[in-house]
Amino acid sequence: MKIKRFVSIPWHLIFIATIFILIFPIIFAVGSSFKSLQDAYNNVLNIIPIQPTLENYQTFFDSLPAIQITVNTFIIAAVVTIFKVITSFLAAYAFVYFQFRGKTVLYFVLISTIFIPFTVTMIPNYLIISKIGLTDSIWGVILPQLADALGIFLMRQSMKTIPMSLIEVARLDNLSHVQIMRDIVLPLIKPAVTSTGIWFFISSWNEYVWPVLILKTTDNFTLPLALQMYISSEGGTNFTVAMAVSVITMIIPLALYLAFQRYIVGTFTSSGIK
């Protein structure tokens, strides 16, 4: 019997429309960021600027310490990522390859924290950071974020795919845990580690809620905080500059995504965040 083919044309139209809605803002931002303010207001629907100009980017670099802000964003994202990857890897290794008292309870407690809204910890965390004098410092942003429950979860998931016998044989060969981590586990779950790392980096790069509480002066700002200075619900007059800052803010995450796309989509669809 012949299997009836599903009708797929309407679905393609729906997906293309959805993707257009999702991607249009990005194209709109890139186009507008190279327009003069005049051009942007008069030709809203013309995505491609008539006379491309860099003046919006120039304005950003003139009015705010743009390089410092970009460097701040990068340092925070890099340090947070490196630490989260290391702490998550070590913790996941402990959960997968050791038996110890309270393991199940501890794992459950750690994973449950994913479901705690940030408002529950926000005031005490702010007080701790103030007490140790790190308000208005990028280190105050970094410190509470050096470990991550989702990271432990993801790494544990991928370590569990390694056959236990492989590790046991390695132990019989008198390999130390450091050697097992470095020479067996890490190479085998490298794709998951890389994707998790990229996810951490991008999340931290885009982070807004916690930095906005901690950072006060523009010299210490990150890109999302700088961008926020160009918005008002009425519109304001810095429209094209806001678009330029938006482009600068999203260029690194988008570049990382496009470069590692198959890798990232692969990890998220195979190791599975369940």
Next chain:
Amino acid sequence: MSALTAGVKRFNKENWKAYFLLFPSLLIFAFFMFWPFIYTIYLSFFDWNMISPTKEFVGFQNYIDILTDPKSYKIFGNTFIYIAILLVLNCVVPYVFAFVIDMVLKRFKGFYKGALFMPAFISLVVGSILFTWILNPVSGPVAIILGWFGLEMPIWSKMDGWVIFVLSLITSWKVFGYNFIVLYASINGISRELIEAARLDQVPLWRIFFQIVLPMSSATGIYVFIITIVQGLQYVFTPIKVITQGGPNYASSNAIYHAYHEAFVLYRTGHSAALSILTMVIFLVLLLIEIKFVERGIYYEN
């Protein structure tokens, strides 16, 4: 075999090392998660403005204040409207999309997956700013196009109802892709044999979805359901803070934003803490529902 067991035994003797490996994570969690959690519960029983050297014990007064304030009902009402919209846009729609892309379509699957996931990597502040301009009721592109058809765009940032809808849309733009990919992974893992058999029997598409795919991906489905609520509400914080600051007259505020507002704008840590704890209790109830569902023997992939 006995050598293996001996190896495993030695393995077990070194289990104290596990604590050593867990130490860095636990240290951070102790200082910035567990202690703050307990301290927030403590603060919810005190009247304090974050600056004054003394805190006044008020018992359950903060909770009573919140539960008797009509404003709270508006805010909790908004919270549930946000939840409802986010569940449709970030749970139902990606579920259907993941199903169709995996099981119905033959072509462009990779492109659709890649493109739908893309906004998940962009800052929600960027998203908020872009949509503020694109949906500008006077000079934005959408308003201009609607103008061709003689339609007028509502001044959404100033209107009850509309403001929640638009802020939810902006949040969905960001959250959609991640939920989609997770659901896709789960649906992709369902055995093809059953599906092929159903198709041979000419079972209609909607029945394949409801009677095979939905039950067989339900563990992931519930996970996405929960994170849509728990993380969705926290993501909405960003467009609220950037675009409306909870206005007009609390019309766009939700429980998460209001807890922030109470703490860092009004400096009423007691109210903020009590509201956060109440919000968390609601989330906990949802989590318990999930566990109960899973225990009932819901189908678990793998």
